[in-house]
Amino acid sequence: MQDIVEKLVPNLKQSERNRQIEFCCKRNIPIPCEISVGKSAQDIDLMDNGKVQNYHRFDEQVSVFLHSSTCSLKHLKRPFLQCSVHATIKILKKFLAKNLGLGIHKHSQLDILCNDEILGKDHTLMFILVTRWRSKKPPLHLDYRPSIILV
Structure with missing residues (x-):
């Protein structure tokens, strides 16, 4: 314009x-x-x-609190994040895998949950805010755990 x-x-x-x-x-x-x-x-x-280059710096931002729901994974030193609403669960999984010492390629071995529901890798934080965190106050609380593979 x-x-x-x-x-x-x-x-x-x-x-x-x-x-x-x-x-x-x-x-x-x-x-x-x-x-x-x-x-x-x-x-x-x-x-x-x-x-x-667009790094989503000027997008709407959301506060996220990441918490380990199991004892097998350590807790993050800084569990609060401020990131773009366009960030996906896959990006958060890669962030977690790197910070937990699993290696960035092991991100598929983690599940991220909101209200005890597993979130898909392509869900954006805006979608989660609108569909699963409607009437709750910020920050967005997300839990992480090792993936459970059902045979």
């Missing part, structure tokens, strides 16, 4: 910056350093050789 506005009104950012500087000078206010020309620092950080 911003690109369309910039095409319709060329030099909009520059003229806005000039007006802000003029305003600050008239009132003897120090000029804030966030008034910048061109790309913002956020835009520059997301660019890598002309390719935009």
Whole structure:
């Protein structure tokens, strides 16, 4: 949307910056350093050789509390996480496997549960919040345990 506005009104950012500087000078206010020309620092950080990288930093965030439901797995030193609502259970399993010392490739040997229901690997945290954590207060409480294989 911003690109369309910039095409319709060329030099909009520059003229806005000039007006802000003029305003600050008239009132003897120090000029804030966030008034910048061109790309913002956020835009520059997301660019890598002309390719935009999205790490979900600017998505809606959710607080998660991970707790071991069995004695066989150790508890995390820092059980509280702040992550994107687009993060999946598979990502959390890989995080747990690495932090529990199982190795990142052993993530399939873990189950993550919410309200004693096993969550699928493709469930996003937003889906879990909407379907299984509707009326409860944050943080989202998730339990983890070793996978149980039924024969």
